[in-house]
Amino acid sequence: MTTNGIPSEIKELAERALGVATAAGATYVDARYLSEQSEQIDVQDDRVTGVGRGSTAGSRIEEAARLAVEIARSSRALMKGPVRMAGEPPHEASWSSPCAIDPFTVPLDQKIDLLLAATKAAKQVKELTIAEASIDLWRRTSWLATSDGTRIAQTITHTGAGLRAIAIGGGEVQQRSYPNSFRGGFASAGWEYATAMDLPGNAPAYAEEAVALLSAPECPSGTTTLILTPDQLGLQVHESIGHPIELDRVLGMEAAYAGTSFLKPGDEGSLRYGSDLINITADATLPGALGSFGYDDEGVEAQTIPIIREGIFQEFISSRETAGETGGERSNGTMRASGWDVIPLIRMTNINLEPGTSSLEEMIATTDDGILMSTNQSWSIDDKRVNFQFGCEIAWEIKDGKRGRMLRNPNYAGRTVDFWSSCDALGGPDEWVVWGTPNCGKGQPGQTARVAHGTSPGRFRGVNVGVRG
Amino acid sequence: MSRLLGPDRLADAIEPALRSAADGTLVVAVHSAGGLTRFASSRIHQNTHREDVEIRVMAVADECRVGVATTHSLERERVEAASANALSIARVTPRTAAFPGITEPRPLAAELPERFDEATAATSPAERAAAVTLALNEFPSDMEGAGAVETVADEVLVATSTGVRHYGRITRAAVSVMAMSPDSSGYAELIEGKLSDLDAAAIGARAVRKAEAGRNPQPVGPGSYTVILEPAATSTLMQFLAWLGFGAKSLLEERSFMAGKIGQKLMDERITITDDPLAADALGLPFDFEGTPAQPVTLIDRGVATSVVWDRETAKRGGRESTGHGLPAPNPDGPFPLNLRMQPGTDSLDDLIAGCERGLLVTRFHYSNVVHEKEAILTGMTRDGTFLVQDGKILHGVRNLRYTQNAVEALRNVEAIGDTTEISSELFFGGSRAPALRIRDFKFSSTTDH
Numbered sequence: 015m016t017t018n019g020i021p022s023e024i025k026e027l028a029e030r031a032l033g034v035a036t037a038a039g040a041t042y043v044d045a046r047y048l049s050e051q052s053e054q055i056d057v058q059d060d061r062v063t064g065v066g067r068g069s070t071a072g073s074r075i076e077e078a079a080r081l082a083v084e085i086a087r088s089s090r091a092l093m094k095g096p097v098r099m100a101g102e103p104p105h106e107a108s109w110s111s112p113c114a115i116d117p118f119t120v121p122l123d124q125k126i127d128l129l130l131a132a133t134k135a136a137k138q139v140k141e142l143t144i145a146e147a148s149i150d151l152w153r154r155t156s157w158l159a160t161s162d163g164t165r166i167a168q169t170i171t172h173t174g175a176g177l178r179a180i181a182i183g184g185g186e187v188q189q190r191s192y193p194n195s196f197r198g199g200f201a202s203a204g205w206e207y208a209t210a211m212d213l214p215g216n217a218p219a220y221a222e223e224a225v226a227l228l229s230a231p232e233c234p235s236g237t238t239t240l241i242l243t244p245d246q247l248g249l250q251v252h253e254s255i256g257h258p259i260e261l262d263r264v265l266g267m268e269a270a271y272a273g274t275s276f277l278k279p280g281d282e283g284s285l286r287y288g289s290d291l292i293n294i295t296a297d298a299t300l301p302g303a304l305g306s307f308g309y310d311d312e313g314v315e316a317q318t319i320p321i322i323r324e325g326i327f328q329e330f331i332s333s334r335e336t337a338g339e340t341g342g343e344r345s346n347g348t349m350r351a352s353g354w355d356v357i358p359l360i361r362m363t364n365i366n367l368e369p370g371t372s373s374l375e376e377m378i379a380t381t382d383d384g385i386l387m388s389t390n391q392s393w394s395i396d397d398k399r400v401n402f403q404f405g406c407e408i409a410w411e412i413k414d415g416k417r418g419r420m421l422r423n424p425n426y427a428g429r430t431v432d433f434w435s436s437c438d439a440l441g442g443p444d445e446w447v448v449w450g451t452p453n454c455g456k457g458q459p460g461q462t463a464r465v466a467h468g469t470s471p472g473r474f475r476g477v478n479v480g481v482r483g
Numbered sequence: 484m485s486r487l488l489g490p491d492r493l494a495d496a497i498e499p500a501l502r503s504a505a506d507g508t509l510v511v512a513v514h515s516a517g518g519l520t521r522f523a524s525s526r527i528h529q530n531t532h533r534e535d536v537e538i539r540v541m542a543v544a545d546e547c548r549v550g551v552a553t554t555h556s557l558e559r560e561r562v563e564a565a566s567a568n569a570l571s572i573a574r575v576t577p578r579t580a581a582f583p584g585i586t587e588p589r590p591l592a593a594e595l596p597e598r599f600d601e602a603t604a605a606t607s608p609a610e611r612a613a614a615v616t617l618a619l620n621e622f623p624s625d626m627e628g629a630g631a632v633e634t635v636a637d638e639v640l641v642a643t644s645t646g647v648r649h650y651g652r653i654t655r656a657a658v659s660v661m662a663m664s665p666d667s668s669g670y671a672e673l674i675e676g677k678l679s680d681l682d683a684a685a686i687g688a689r690a691v692r693k694a695e696a697g698r699n700p701q702p703v704g705p706g707s708y709t710v711i712l713e714p715a716a717t718s719t720l721m722q723f724l725a726w727l728g729f730g731a732k733s734l735l736e737e738r739s740f741m742a743g744k745i746g747q748k749l750m751d752e753r754i755t756i757t758d759d760p761l762a763a764d765a766l767g768l769p770f771d772f773e774g775t776p777a778q779p780v781t782l783i784d785r786g787v788a789t790s791v792v793w794d795r796e797t798a799k800r801g802g803r804e805s806t807g808h809g810l811p812a813p814n815p816d817g818p819f820p821l822n823l824r825m826q827p828g829t830d831s832l833d834d835l836i837a838g839c840e841r842g843l844l845v846t847r848f849h850y851s852n853v854v855h856e857k858e859a860i861l862t863g864m865t866r867d868g869t870f871l872v873q874d875g876k877i878l879h880g881v882r883n884l885r886y887t888q889n890a891v892e893a894l895r896n897v898e899a900i901g902d903t904t905e906i907s908s909e910l911f912f913g914g915s916r917a918p919a920l921r922i923r924d925f926k927f928s929s930t931t932d933h
Binding site: 054056058061062063064065066067068081082084085086087088089091092093094121122123126130143144146180182185186187265266267268269270271273355356357392393394395396397398400401403405423425427458459478481482483 | 531549609616660813864889
């Protein structure tokens with residue numbers, strides 16, 4: 015097998031860790047080696063506000079192996095029974111994500127020039143106060159060895175870039191982000207992804223919208239028809255479907271911190287989550303998506319899992335331990351750690367809302383009275399993932415089938431099942447976009463996972479909008 | 484369990500970086516070691532020890548070109564490589580007129596409290612498990628417990644080519660307990676510098692009392708209520724105000740509730756908020772990540788907006804001096820107050836409740852976020868112990884509610900302040916030391932079924 019350049023001494027260290035821990039009494043051991051490269055560039059207006067590169071890797075493996083066994087033993091007094099891990103055949107494999115142009119080989123000045131060109135283009139709009147642009151690059155090369163016999167090498171490369179245009183005035187701070195908020199767009203791809211965005215070419219339009227928002231009327235308060243663009247619908251999927259289907263949350267493992275879930279074991283196959291239009295798939299095999307990999311951090315092969323079919327909940331995302339605890343035969347492969355020094359947790363992969371047959375144009379044309387909202391600005395949801403309130407960067411009034419005035423400070427609120435049940439239209443495959451989300455937080459100590467959501471536009475009836483204090 | 488490397492070992496490790504050919508160099512070395520024992524369903528389910536060292540090198544070329552590179556190795560070749568990498572980045576980075584230069588040496592405050600506790604640093608997995616057991620021993624048979632016991636030791640060395648050498652070490656211990664009955668939950672958490680200062684059994688009992696009192700929660704409708712916020716809930720408001728407005732960057736960009744308001748009364752005259760890394764009961768270091776000695780800063784003085792915290796770059800832009808609140812480079816987000824505290828009042832929590840004709844007692848908030856940046860309007864949920872108070876007494880638990888509230892206005896509507904403070908964590912941030920507050924006209928926009 016190819017080992018993605020993993021040095022032989024690393025593999026020997028991992029074998030020693032397995033040996034030491036097994037000799038100390040462990041019944042299951044895994045040793046993970048991670049080597050990470052990262053690069054982050056930030057530009058504000060005409061100046062570079064930060065350029066950083068990082069690398070990380072761990073060491074002292076034998077001491078760590080002995081300590082891991084001691085820690086496991088210290089947990090024994092408070093165990094209710096032995097851990098039963100769902101089975102997984104041993105894999106000897108290597109896997110790499112697609113990457114046409116290695117982003118780490120692109121000269122730094124070329125990257126800086128791209129960002130400065132973007133902020134300069136945005137600042138051509140005179141009333142714009144601040145233009146920010148950023149690039150985020152990340153590569154992980156890993157080696158996983160387990161006492162089950164698994165030996166896996168993986169290399170994953172992620173590229174992200176984005177622009178934020180900020181207008182300040184009259185007691186308002188308004189922003190527009192391209193192609194998405196929170197540092198832009200992200201994909202499991204190389205430099206070709208960043209250049210394809212055309213940040214400079216798109217900057218003026220977003221700058222103009224940010225400025226226009228300063229004098230736009232407030233989003234009205236009330237109950238109305240809501241149409242969401244795919245970027246915001248990605249956030250909606252993330253918070254109100256992606257997190258509640260995590261089996262560790264369902265079993266209470268995150269109860270004290272991030273919370274639990276309104277779902278419970280046994281809801282599979284019977285709980286109505288949304289309207290018949292709602293089909294959700296967890297697909298860790300989607301090429302180019304941020305939540306794709308070959309094998310998870312327990313050595314389970316990447317899978318494509320039906321989560322919701324025609325509105326009915328089908329399956330949780332799981333680990334070997336939680337699948338075992340709930341009687342499952344196999345984990346569906348979602349355990350990932352954000353670094354070498356933290357344990358894997360159940361994390362979303364690519365949680366995708368399958369496309370429908372409508373289009374944004376058709377949804378607007380068939381809406382008498384409603385609001386179109388775009389691009390997430392803030393998010394809040396309760397500890398069982400039911401009561402949510404999300405803010406967006408921009409909205410437009412819809413009257414008599416036409417897009418009307420721009421509206422500022424839009425937000426909407428609802429309850430998860432009621433909201434998804436009110437969906438009566440979804441955009442088709444040609445409007446379906448995969449949104450990389452590099453900042454999914456969970457666990458103690460806090461871990462940040464890289465996940466994604468494929469979405470098209472969606473329409474929801476009877477939604478509470480314009481929530482004010 | 485956790486062995487410090489010590490100032491000499493860290494200084495030896497970073498010495499190759501300081502010998503760089505750069506015009507100036509700032510090196511921050513952070514060594515962190517600690518254990519975290521998480522439990523859920525009344526069993527330990529995640530039990531970990533982590534140890535890491537990060538060496539962060541900022542190199543300056545041509546006086547105002549800056550690059551940063553990090554390594555997680557103490558090996559000489561790796562540190563040299565990080566240093567060379569930082570300089571290579573600096574050489575191709577455009578000139579930054581706003582770059583304030585590398586910090587010049589200045590003495591730290593003369594009297595510095597000891598922040599390091601040997602026993603906390605040496606806590607074993609078995610000792611953390613024992614603390615979990617003590618907390619769970621307080622539980623009745625129909626409740627399950629979740630939470631964490633954490634012990635961490637950090638040491639930080641900041642060194643510059645100009646001669647700054649600051650070393651600090653600190654320990655931190657935290658015990659959090661959530662008690663869950665079939666239809667209610669309760670939560671208690673304490674964070675201090677020493678594990679021995681935390682009574683795990685008492686924390687567990689406090690969580691159980693809340694879950695017990697919250698059984699059979701009743702619905703209450705949305706609307707304006709007088710609220711009694713326990714310290715964890717107060718801490719959420721403080722942390723978001725800090726994020727939105729207590730740093731100099733948002734002041735200079737005129738995007739916060741503090742912008743244009745310095746010297747004006749924004750909050751009740753009993754509200755004083757400071758950032759004080761040097762306070763005896765804080766958990767801060769006496770210097771920042773730029774090597775500037777940390778200073779206490781009064782942000783809100785008896786209700787009046789007084790100041791914000793500054794790092795070197797914002798200080799240069801604003802014609803000020805850094806207050807020692809710089810974060811690790813590269814930092815496009817500006818300075819941040821890491822040791823926030825609100826001055827306590829004179830009333831006990833019981834007094835706050837007794838003085839409430841009708842209102843809600845809130846244990847803590849969950850998943851708060853910003854609705855309106857400039858006006859500091861926040862939204863979030865209550866969780867783990869929300870109670871209806873009537874005629875000065877806790878009547879019963881209520882189902883959780885969503886608040887949507889201007890945080891500045893809330894601190895303007897303060898009726899009374901608790902006489903003790905606690906350090907509480909917040910989901911998105913670190914901790915701050917806060918008292919309980921009683922606030923009138925606090926707005927809740929929707930409800931839940933749990």
